[in-house]
Amino acid sequence: MKKVLVVLLALVMVFSFAACGGGGDDADNNNGGDAAGNSYDSIPDTMTSDDGTYEVAFVTDVGQLKDNSFNQFTWNGVKGYANANGLSYKYYQPANGNEATDADRLEAMSSAADAGAKVVVAAGFLQGPALQQAAVAYPDTMFLFVDGWTLQDDEGNDLQNVAAVVYQEEQAGYLAGYAVVMEGFTKLGFSGGGGGTNPACIRYGYGFVQGAEAAAEVKGVDIEMKYSWEYGSSYSPSPDLQAMLNGWYQAGTEVVFECGGSMYQSAFAAAGANDAYVVGVDTDQSGLSETVITSAMKDLAGSVEDVLAAFYAGNWSDFGGKCVTLGAAEGRVGIPTDTWSFQNWTVEEYNTMFEDLKSGNLVVDNTEISDPSTVSWDHITFVN
Incomplete structure (x- = not known):
């Protein structure tokens, strides 16, 4: 996978007070080191x-x-x-x-x-x-x-x-879902941790679906989506999880958003065996595997x-x-630009969308819906 080096997201970090569980903001992810310059x-x-x-x-x-x-x-x-x-x-x-x-x-x-x-x-x-x-x-x-x-x-x-x-997290998930569809992928998956009870994982996943839907509308394509909370209750890798994801990839899934702690290890193994891709979570995980096409990040x-x-x-x-x-308004969520690998969606286009999130011109629904197949979509079909 080709990695194109570009300038890191550099955004003003300002706190915004709001009622938790409601609307949002977004943040720039610091994967590097502390304020004293130590990694x-x-x-x-x-x-x-x-x-x-x-x-x-x-x-x-x-x-x-x-x-x-x-x-x-x-x-x-x-x-x-x-x-x-x-x-x-x-x-x-x-x-x-x-x-x-x-x-x-x-x-x-x-x-x-x-x-x-x-x-x-x-x-x-x-x-x-x-x-x-x-x-x-x-x-x-x-x-x-x-x-x-x-x-x-x-x-x-x-x-x-x-x-x-x-x-x-719904904003970061949205950006990742939008990006992979704009890149040309139409067979997607989401595998989440916590058995569908973790609010952060739910928001990531629901945002991912919304982003994929929005990009599919722009490109005039239809998306097949697999969506599962199986084998994720402990947020850990497992043979069962890897076998499930391997089955997804063998059936045609091109990109899986793996969302839950160390579960990514199973996703990387399955994707690597099938020449497929993974969306990382929480931090830029591209350094862990060449299968990572992007990551939905928050600046923990x-x-x-x-x-x-x-x-x-x-x-x-x-x-x-x-x-x-x-959220985005505070520069605390996003996808990484320093390890950009997309060929069909540019950093400039991403930055424009990010500014729309910051300003509120683009609003991502943060309703905690653990099963998006219960929602009506114009361009997404959920498959087993």
């Missing part, structure tokens, strides 16, 4: 503090820490900010791995707070119930809920020590670093008790 890979995942306490903590979502996706790039923001500012840091993985319970997550958060964490970053919507309990139990510890929402105490008051950040590291910076600047009140929605 994230060069920053150790473990460090030993002088006094045995760890000031900035991260509690992982299900799946692996180094998943080249959601966990890893949220963690990059945590360790990147801490390292650049001389702060101690540590990550905590809830017990029982992909079978972790709310009690396991609460234990991890409690361990972080007891070890001196001033700020705990918790990744993933599954953290909600445990995070609510931890925030009540540790009122002097601040919590950042990534892919979350505002949480309340037992009296229904918004917890001021919890800040939430969500993204307009950059937005986490921004909230941590606000806390240490004494501005936590700007975020505590609120949910910040980030």
Whole structure:
């Protein structure tokens, strides 16, 4: 696959406050390094503090820490900010791995707070119930809920020590779906993690379908779409997932948007065996496999670093008790231009569409529809 080097997306990063679960914004993805110029890979995942306490903590979502996706790039923001500012840091993985319970997550958060964490970053919507309990139990510890929402105490008051950040994944998904159809692909697939319960994955997928539909209208073509949440509950690769995707490709599917943690490993293997393509997720995954034609991205590291910076600047009140929605208007979602591989849709055309998203001239529906086949489409037929 030919890779054409072009200029990186460089967009102003401005936070916009909105009710979570509703409308959106979008963000530029920082895959490179921290504010001090260190690459994230060069920053150790473990460090030993002088006094045995760890000031900035991260509690992982299900799946692996180094998943080249959601966990890893949220963690990059945590360790990147801490390292650049001389702060101690540590990550905590809830017990029982992909079978972790709310009690396991609460234990991890409690361990972080007891070890001196001033700020705990918790990744993933599954953290909600445990995070609510931890925030009540540790009122002097601040919590950042990534892919979350505002949480309340037992009296229904918004917890001021919890800040939430969500993204307009539907915009990134839309851009990816539009791009692959404009490139000329008409047989697409979506394979999602979380069994159809993860709001972020749902938004990615529904946006992908909307983008494909819009491009199909422009080109006057019809699209066949396979859409599945099977074998994705743990966000991990598996022989069953790889076999399913291999069957898709052998039946003619050209591009699959694989959306869920380390599931991409199965997608890359299946695509590679069939000379086919994958859309990466959360970060630019083109460096992991030549099968990646583009990636639907959100700037996890950059937005986490921004909230941590606000806390240490004494501005936590700007975020505590609120949910910040980030999308194109903030430069926090998109597809990568530095690894552009499309021949039939240009970076200039992409930038024009991105500006329409930023300005609100183009609006992507963010309704959380886990089964888009229940919606009427003019140019898309869902197939088994």
